[in-house]
Structures are given as C-alpha cells and as structure tokens.
Amino acid sequence: HSHIPARIGQCPFNIPAALQSQASLGCPHLVDGDVAHRPIDWSPWTHAPECVHAQKSPATKYCVFTNSRHGNGGVSIITTPEIAADSIEILNDSGDTHVKSVANHSAGAAYEVVDIPGKGKGVVATRRIKRAEAIMADWASLVAHLEFPTSLKRAQGYHYLHRAVDQLSDPDRVLELARSSTFSNDVVEDVLRTNAFSYPLGGESHMALYPEVSRVNHACRPNAFIRFTPTSLAVSVVVSRDIEPGEEITITYVPLGKTREERQDALLKWGFSCTCDLCTASKAEVAASDYRRTKIKTMRQEVIKAVEAWDGTKAVKLTLEVLELMRDEDLEPLYSSQYEIIARLYWKAKDKKTGTKYAQMSIDTLVDQGYLESSPQTLLALLESFDE
Numbered sequence: 516h517s518h519i520p521a522r523i524g525q526c527p528f529n530i531p532a533a534l535q536s537q538a539s540l541g542c543p544h545l546v547d548g549d550v551a552h553r554p555i556d557w558s559p560w561t562h563a564p565e566c567v568h569a570q571k572s573p574a575t576k577y578c579v580f581t582n583s584r585h586g587n588g589g590v591s592i593i594t595t596p597e598i599a600a601d602s603i604e605i606l607n608d609s610g611d612t613h614v615k616s617v618a619n620h621s622a623g624a625a626y627e628v629v630d631i632p633g634k635g636k637g638v639v640a641t642r643r644i645k646r647a648e649a650i651m652a653d654w655a656s657l658v659a660h661l662e663f664p665t666s667l668k669r670a671q672g673y674h675y676l677h678r679a680v681d682q683l684s685d686p687d688r689v690l691e692l693a694r695s696s697t698f699s700n701d702v703v704e705d706v707l708r709t710n711a712f713s714y715p716l717g718g719e720s721h722m723a724l725y726p727e728v729s730r731v732n733h734a735c736r737p738n739a740f741i742r743f744t745p746t747s748l749a750v751s752v753v754v755s756r757d758i759e760p761g762e763e764i765t766i767t768y769v770p771l772g773k774t775r776e777e778r779q780d781a782l783l784k785w786g787f788s789c790t791c792d793l794c795t796a797s798k799a800e801v802a803a804s805d806y807r808r809t810k811i812k813t814m815r816q817e818v819i820k821a822v823e824a825w826d827g828t829k830a831v832k833l834t835l836e837v838l839e840l841m842r843d844e845d846l847e848p849l850y851s852s853q854y855e856i857i858a859r860l861y862w863k864a865k866d867k868k869t870g871t872k873y874a875q876m877s878i879d880t881l882v883d884q885g886y887l888e889s890s891p892q893t894l895l896a897l898l899e900s901f902d903e
C-alpha cells in the first residue's frame with residue numbers, strides 16, 4: 516500500500532489486519548479498486564469499490580462506495596477515494612438527532628404521500644402540525660460528485676450510476692422516484708436531476724438523493740424546510756408554520772424571495788414549470804408580490820450603501836421597511852438576518868441595550884423556526900461576533 520498518500524496517513528496504517536475492521540470507522544481508509552481485494556480492505560464499505568479515471572483529467576478517479584446497511588436501505592457514494600476516506604466519519608453518525616426530533620414531536624405519522632393533481636405525488640398532512648415540528652427523517656441513498664457525470668462518456672457514467680443503485684438494499688426506492696428531467700436518457704440520471712439536492716462532501720459539491728424527502732413538492736411560499744447536518748447523511752423536514760390536516764407540505768427548491776420570472780428560470784433546471792399557489796395566483800396578486808420582492812432587493816442594496824456611508828440611522832430605517840415588506844411576502848426565514856443587521860447597527864452605535872434586544876429577536880426567530888436550539892450561549896456568541 517506504499518502509494519497511499521501521506522495526507523491520509525495521520526492514521527495508523529500499520530494496525531494489525533485483525534484489528535482493522537474495528538478501527539476502520541475512526542480511521543479513514545483510502546481505498547479504491549486497486550488496493551481493495553478483501554472485504555477487510557474496503558471496510559466500512561460493504562462492496563468492493565469500483566473505480567474509473569475521469570476522461571479529461573486522468574489523475575482524478577471516481578469510485579462507487581456502498582454501505583448497504585447505512586440509514587434506510589443503504590447509501591452509495593460516487594466520489595474520489597480521497598473524499599471518501601476523508602468523509603468516512605459521516606457513516607458514524609446514524610442520524611439519531613433527526614430521528615429523535617421526529618419521534619419527540621410525533622403523535623404518530625404526521626403525513627402521507629398521495630397523488631397531487633398536476634404535480635405527481637406529494638406529501639400531505641394527516642393531522643395538525645405545530646410550527647417548528649419535525650415530521651420526516653430521511654437519509655441520503657445516493658450521493659454523487661457533481662463533476663462525475665460530465666467527466667465520463669455517457670454510457671460509462673450510467674454504468675457506475677446503476678451499479679451504485681443496484682448495490683442498495685432496495686434499488687426500487689430510487690428507481691421509482693419521479694423523473695421530469697428532459698436532459699438525459701438514463702433512469703438514474705433523471706431521478707438525480709429531478710430529486711437531488713446539492714450537498715458538500717469533503718469540501719466539494721455533490722448531489723444527494725433522499726428518497727422520502729424526494730416526495731415533497733416545491734412551493735414559492737413553502738410551509739416547511741429541510742434541516743441538514745453537515746456531519747451526517749441524515750436530514751429532516753421541519754414545518755415553518757402551523758399546518759392543518761389535508762394541507763400539502765412544501766419546501767423551496769430555489770432560494771427564497773425571488774420574483775415569479777426569476778423563480779421560473781431557476782426551476783427550469785429542475786425540469787418543471789411551477790404551479791404553486793403563488794405562481795398560479797391572479798395576475799394582480801403576482802404583480803404585487805413581484806413588486807414587493809423587487810423592492811426588497813433594491814432596498815437591501817440601499818442598506819449596504821447606507822452602512823458604507825456610516826449612516827446607521829438610515830440603515831436601520833431601511834431595514835425596518837425591508838422587514839415590513841418581508842412580512843407581506845411571508846418570507847419569515849429571512850427575518851432573522853434583518854434583525855441581526857439592526858442589532859449590529861445599534862451595537863456599533865454603542866446602544867448595546869437595543870442591540871441586544873434585536874440580537875435576541877434574531878435568535879428567537881431562528882429558534883421559532885426550528886433552525887436553532889435555544890441556549891444562553893447563542894446570544895453571547897452572537898454579541899461577541901459584533902465586536903470582531
């Protein structure tokens with residue numbers, strides 16, 4: 516194994532073979548198809564990694580790494596041996612915090628997957644759900660380096676995508692997901708393009724597919740969001756306002772706050788044209804919403820200018836107006852950063868009392884929305900950052 520680069524060698528590579536399987540999780544192995552001949556070599560993966568050199572940069576190798584027991588039905592990761600070795604820790608995190616947050620709240624399942632006219636399937640509440648409640652936990656089943664598909668001949672890429680899926684304990688969970696992509700001829704590629712989220716692994720962009728979360732449709736005024744943890748392959752879906760039985764649960768696939776045209780553009784790469792409540796509202800309503808959203812954007816630019824001109828009073832006044840417009844548009848997830856701006860401005864102006872008040876409001880919004888746990892340390896940490 517002499518060609519294993521030293522970067523990964525912080526780990527005792529000379530541990531006796533008999534102990535390697537125990538040590539493997541805490542100690543990343545750099546494995547690929549050349550060095551991994553026996554299961555003990557490729558542990559914690561459950562299958563021998565199969566690898567291919569990228570066409571344009573032959574020094575880059577992508578392999579299929581599978582652990583068919585992780586999460587719900589296993590996970591396959593197509594990435595470089597270096598990233599796989601560096602990221603092996605994520606297999607240690609079983610996603611308990613996500614599962615527990617759902618179990619803690621739930622008086623039984625809060626949703627069902629049903630047909631939604633014009634949208635394929637979707638997720639609908641089966642009971643009342645309180646804001647900030649977590650209703651669904653899920654694990655990535657397929658993760659693929661963003662550059663992997665374009666770095667190989669098509670047919671070759673499909674071979675690896677299919678191997679990745681076939682090695683899962685239930686390939687149909689992936690193969691039966693929605694496909695709206697008009698970009699390719701391959702089932703797995705279509706499923707990825709229709710359903711995957713971007714996910715940073717080892718500091719590089721990957722696509723990650725969560726089969727259960729994949730059923731949640733997009734809305735431009737969503738009532739839920741996905742909670743990620745950078746250290747695990749688990750996610751959960753958290754609702755951002757109170758929900759009545761029968762209401763559809765929706766998330767946003769694109770950044771919040773865009774105008775109708777900007778949203779439709781951004782959604783094009785997902786292969787569908789949005790028919791959510793906001794996009795199908797009356798012309799007048801869409802126009803009024805677009806007007807406010809454009810105004811929010813220009814006013815935020817003005818806030819930056821006012822700050823640069825040291826005009827704190829103007830910056831605060833403008834930010835309060837931005838908040839009003841955001842309220843009209845139900846853009847609650849964006850409030851906290853506005854409160855934070857105001858907090859910083861008062862803090863810098865030596866009005867620490869008002870600064871602290873707004874800092875707390877910023878945190879409260881995040882807690883309220885289920886993004887943060889409430890703790891006294893959070894406020895201190897935020898206030899400390901104001902002095903940096």
Ligand SMILES: C[S@@+](CC[C@H](N)C(=O)[O-])C[C@H]1O[C@@H](n2cnc3c(N)ncnc32)[C@H](O)[C@@H]1O
Nearest residue numbers: 634635636693695729730732733787789790791
């Ligand atoms: C991640 S999947 C969501 C679940 C999907 N409806 C299903 O049947 O499994 C994304 C696909 O759902 C449909 N979809 C999601 N949100 C939509 C929306 N707001 N308007 C229209 N179609 C939508 C589109 O076909 C899109 O390609």
